[in-house]
Amino acid sequence: MRIGVPREIKDQEYRVGLTPASVRELVSRGHQVVVQAGAGAAIGLTDHSYKLAGAQLAGDAEEVFASAEMIVKVKEPQPSERALLKPGQILYAYLHLAADREQTSELVKSGAVCIAYETVTAPDGSLPLLAPMSEVAGRMSVQVAAAYLEKPRGGMGVLLGGVPGVAPGHVVVIGAGVVGANAIQMAVGMGARVTVLDRNVDRLRHLGLVYGNRLVTLYSSADAIERALLAADAVIGAVLVPGAEAPRLVTRAMVARMKGGSVVVDVAIDQGGCFETSRPTSHSDPTYVVDGVLHYCVTNMPAAVARTSTFALNNATIGYAMALADKGWSRALKEDPCLRAGLNICQGNVTYAAVASSHGCTYVPTERVLG
Known part of the structure; x- marks a missing residue:
């Protein structure tokens, strides 16, 4: 199979779909890989390293898309990239379609075979291709919150870890999945006071056993969320419904009652966000203020640590990429x-029920399109 890796063009997106090591794996199995020149240059993955791994270099995205049977990306294709997709071409990337009607419509029209990293599901129900970026985003969320709590950046001027004689900052994490667990790890490590809310009592019990009295666990309800928000200096939105829009658990009225200068980091923004006040932002313009509360809603947070993120992502995605290349998508x-x-x-055809439901499309089960 001929596999194409274009350079990412989303705002300040420096990750790359395949590392030279991943290219080498595919080439060793008899596949051809064409990489757009400069695709990994920003994170130290030079064109020379790709050539040594056996890749061919292309001058632009049009050349990559024109000849490839499978396109391997990181983030969802932007409008100019969607226009290059061909019927039957495999697109293997993060898509987050439930919150993006325009992209859904254009991918349907393209006739491509679109496989979303975020809904590949392991036998135990976990999401193995989403997990590495959820780990990165969860850890980053607390770093971001700590930075934006600083007064020059618009926060109230709180040091999360506090100092002797001064109480630490209070971090509230909504959702105890992969993002939430990693956010908790960072916040506890920084010495913050930490509260987590979730409806999975077993998950709360596990985290309670791990962190003891360094963590307050609460069963998630509208009342519990509101009470936690009123005491919070920083709130991490870490809610996920696989493949579907995130539930809006925090209303605008709740946000209006939060402390002035507190910080919201909505990691669920890829799926629409879990705050009613959330709207997508970029690394170039990451924040805005609603009712005195600073919101950070960057849709590609892990791109800020693009080298770490690229290697972590490739560790998870390369096995499935090899399967698609070796067997073809249908088999x-x-x-x-x-x-x-x-x-x-x-x-x-829209073959994921939650995406079809979000956009009012006809749902066609995968088994039907596979025959």
Whole structure:
């Protein structure tokens, strides 16, 4: 199979779909890989390193898309990239379609086979291709919150860890999944006072056993969320419903009652966000203020640590990429129900129920398109 890796063009997105090591794996199995020149240059992955791994270099994205049977990306294709997709071409990337009607419509029209990293599901129900970026984003969220709590950046001037004689900052984490657990780890490590809310009591019990009295666990309800928000200096939105829009658990009225100068980091923004006041932002313009509360809602947070993120992502995605290349998409999906769960759009059909529901589209089960 001929596999294409274009340079990412989303705002300040420096990750790359395949590392030279991943290219080498694919080439060793008899596949051709074409990489757009400069795709990894910003994070130290030079064109020379790709050539040594066996890749061919292309001058622009048009050349990559024109010849490839499978496109491997990191973030969802931007409008100019969607226009280059061809019927039957495999797109393997993060898509987050439930919150993006325009992209969904254009991918349906393209006739491409679109496999979303974020809905590939392991036998235990975990999301192995989403997990590494959730780990990065969860850890980053507390770093970001700590930075924006500084007065020059618009916060109230709180040091999360406090100092002797002064109480530490209070971090509230909504959601105890992968993002939440990593946010908790960072916040506790920085010495903050930490509260987590979730409806999975077993998950709360586990975190309570790990952190003891350094962590307050609360069953999530509208009342519990509101009470926690009123005492919070920073709030991390870490809610996930796989493949679907994030539930809006925090209303505008709740935000209006928060402390002035407090910080919201909505990691769920890729799926629409879990705060009613959230709207997507970029690394170039990351924050805005609503009712005195600073909001950080960057849709590609891990791009800020692009080198770490690229290697972590490739560790998770390369196995499935090899399966798609070795077997072709139809056979690979038929043989692996975990990978099959990643199929969101296939040759004009929406094949993921939550995406179809979000946009009022006709849902076509994957089994039907696979015959």
